[in-house]
Every structure is written in C-alpha cells, then in structure tokens.
Amino acid sequence: MEQGIIRTGIDIAPKSFEKNVIGSDGKLASTQTKVYGKKIPLKDIILSETKRLHAAGILNIYSDDLYMSQSLDDIKTRFQRMGEKVQKDDTEETLRNKLKSLERTRNIKVWHDHSDVLNHTYVSFMVSYIYDKANFLTDEEYKSKYQQKKLVNVQAIVERPQLYILGQSGTFQTCRTFITELSNIYTFLIHSKMYLIQHYVIKVFRVPRFPPPI
Numbered sequence: 001m002e003q004g005i006i007r008t009g010i011d012i013a014p015k016s017f018e019k020n021v022i023g024s025d026g027k028l029a030s031t032q033t034k035v036y037g038k039k040i041p042l043k044d045i046i047l048s049e050t051k052r053l054h055a056a057g058i059l060n061i062y063s064d065d066l067y068m069s070q071s072l073d074d075i076k077t078r079f080q081r082m083g084e085k086v087q088k089d090d091t092e093e094t095l096r097n098k099l100k101s102l103e104r105t106r107n108i109k110v111w112h113d114h115s116d117v118l119n120h121t122y123v124s125f126m127v128s129y130i131y132d133k134a135n136f137l138t139d140e141e142y143k144s145k146y147q148q149k150k151l152v153n154v155q156a157i158v159e160r161p162q163l164y165i166l167g168q169s170g171t172f173q174t175c176r177t178f179i180t181e182l183s184n185i186y187t188f189l190i191h192s193k194m195y196l197i198q199h200y201v202i203k204v205f206r207v208p209r210f211p212p213p214i
Helices: 042-055 064-069 072-082 092-103 139-145 154-158 172-190
Strands: 010-022 028-039 105-117 120-129 162-168 193-197 200-209
Touching: 010 162, 042 120, 042 162, 064 092, 072 092, 092 105
Parallel strands: 105 200
Antiparallel strands: 010 028, 028 162, 105 120, 120 162, 193 200
C-alpha cells in the first residue's frame, strides 16, 4: 500500500449464495452468487517483510566470513548481548555454529480473529515476525547507529501485522480449507530458505508460532 501496490491475493474457499430477485417481467427468479476468500502467498509476505526490515536498517544479518573471522571474545560478547549463556565445555567451533543458528533463526507468529459484518461471519489470519534482539537491533543500538534519525520503537516496526487470509467462515468446507492452508505454513516455514542480502547469500530458518487452542 505504501508503495502504491495493493496485493489482492489469490482466491480460496469459494462459497455460494442463493438469492431471490424479481425480474423485469415481474416474476420471481433465483440467482447464484459465488464469493471467495483471499490469501496472500506466505512466500510473498516473508520476502516483502525481509526487504522492508532490511531497508529500515534494523535487521541483524552477518556473512559466514564474518562469523569465521570473529575472535572468541567477540563471539562471547554477542552471546552476552542476547542474554544467552555460554557453557564451559563449548568449543570455539560450537560457539560459532550456535551463534549463527541463533541469529539466523526467526520466529513468526500466526493468529486469527473472527467478526460479524452484516450478519456474515468473517475470519482473518495475520502473520508477523516476533521481535528478538538476536535478529534485530535494540532501540538503544538504533539510536547509536542512526544518530541523525528520530527515535523509533524497533519492536513495533518488526511486529507490524500482515494479512495472510481473509474470508467468510461458517461452513465445513470453508473451515477445512482454512485448516489446510494453516497446515501448509509448517511445510513452508520449517524449511530453511536462502536469501541474497548485501551481496551475499545466507540461509535463514523460520519457526512458526501459533496461539494455544481455546
């Protein structure tokens, strides 16, 4: 929307309505109307969010060469920054790999809400990254890095909700479609993905987080 682009998504969960109308001949006639739910492909959301957060300058992302060139003290400092403990028996190689895993694992939350509009029940599913200082700058780091810019709430920028699915609910077929779409999130998110950022390719792991069942 900010760039003048509106993503309408793809059609899912079709639902048919029948209504009676009086034709020009004065006779009562029945017509069928079909409506669809909408889904924004999750890969489009993730790619768009990665670009947005990178452009905002708040994404912590490092090349493999940087991990290999850092001293052991630097690595331990990074663990301390995240509040992570370093075990005494951890080797330098173990710490490097553990640090890379922590900083390249991003959690994504998924939640839903229901609402009635003109006696029709709608359900929406939203997704967003979960703020973690392992992946993003803190407010203090942002202030130090961008001294000429105004102060921001980094967590609010990171956790800006993005619409994933919107549609009418209430039928078994519709609910089954939504459940299928949600189960596909695991398949998409659990697998690692390669990204080209700042002229180098990194592998990022994404973990979905769902609210507990009511």
